[in-house]
Amino acid sequence: MSAVTSLFPVIFMAMATVFSLLLNEHSKGKDIIEFIGTPGTAMLISLLLALYTMGYARKIPMQEISRSISESISQIAMMLLIIGGGGAFKQVLIDGGVGDYVADFFRQTNMSPLFVAWTIAAVLRLCLGSAPVAALTTAGMVAPLMEAGSVTPALMVLATGAGSVIACHVNDAGFWMVKEFFGLSMKETFQTWTLLTTVLSVTGLGCVLLAELVM
Template identity: 85%
Template sequence: MKRFPNAYQKSGNLSALGPRKTFQLEETPGFGISVVTSLFPVIFMAVATIFSFVFKGDSKGKEIIEFIGTPGTAMLISLLLAIYTMGYARKISMQEIGESLSQSISQIAMMLLIIGGGGAFKQVLIDGGGGDYVADLFSRTTMSPLLVAWMIAAVLRLCLGSATVAALTTAGMAAPLMTAGDVNPGLMVLATGAGSVIACHVNDAGFWMVKEFFGLTMKETFQTWTLLTTVLSVTGLGCVLLAGLLIS
């Protein structure tokens, strides 16, 4: 706080969430339908995943269920259901529903464009083979497998911006290291996770979400959020290496 005082004087940008309104209890939907509506995407994707595991082989019915269970389709269907359960079923006119949807989109349009741009940049790096190239750099080394897993995840995270992609790619690369050396699998997981969260920056959607919601400048976001994730990652590595010495 002494080094970057301005970054800690922000109050957050609640305007991105739209105008605030106080509702009466009778104006709000029931608890049950609210919970079910919010869980619709999870239900669709869970049903599709379970169906794929239980029923092997190919069929038109299976393809349709798996298509419905994809994130994009599940969210679209859930949105349509939410328009009915939260709007039309509660005697709200389609004009009011349309105005509410338009207002919601306009409030977050710029943020969605920024996040989409970061995701597109990440995909360009992935399709260009950036992840495979970085992983190959550590294919032959005598360093500790824990340190190697952390380094691979950290470099992939810096290049690709996605902690999930970095962790999953590192998991595939670190598996042979576990068989070649005497290393605890749990510590490998922790090392990979610690490396995958390092230095969140401009190619990660989370960076832009933090920046926009808290009204920070680029410099202030680097000074706070990026620094925080870096400290978290390095501290995690230190704890994993220490645990490795104690367990061995």
């Protein structure tokens, strides 16, 4: 029951996706199903079900359930606030045109396309704090380089992915999640998580460049 309860949000969203694909556009129940399958609604319904399955059904007093909810909120409130602030900061940088500036900076270059892809993704990652945004933005930027040259598409994807994970720091929500979950200080998070992602990125670039020599 514990496993099923924790999977309720995934189950609701998956069911909504399947029904949305099967039902036609004018079905009466489609809007209701899609509403239930939205992340916020699915989480709210799952919370209510969890209160029953893990609380009321186990004959736990409502006072104890309320105390458990209060403790849970106090533990995640600051982390949610920090993650929200980090997301807003990232969007400000994106709307400010950082991606366009980086693209123009690397547009006229004679470097290896693989190194260019890695560098653009790494710079965007450092500026924007989002690995998916950095990777997707870089993909659009380096597509012309890949078409004009003889670089292998698979290696270009790997180089972009490696660059997009470099140096996770304060403008990335993942940085704060790791910090809060493990109870680390800022210095400890930089020394462990940021260093780990940097080593991962640089090692990935090295492996991609070696693979290019072999292929």
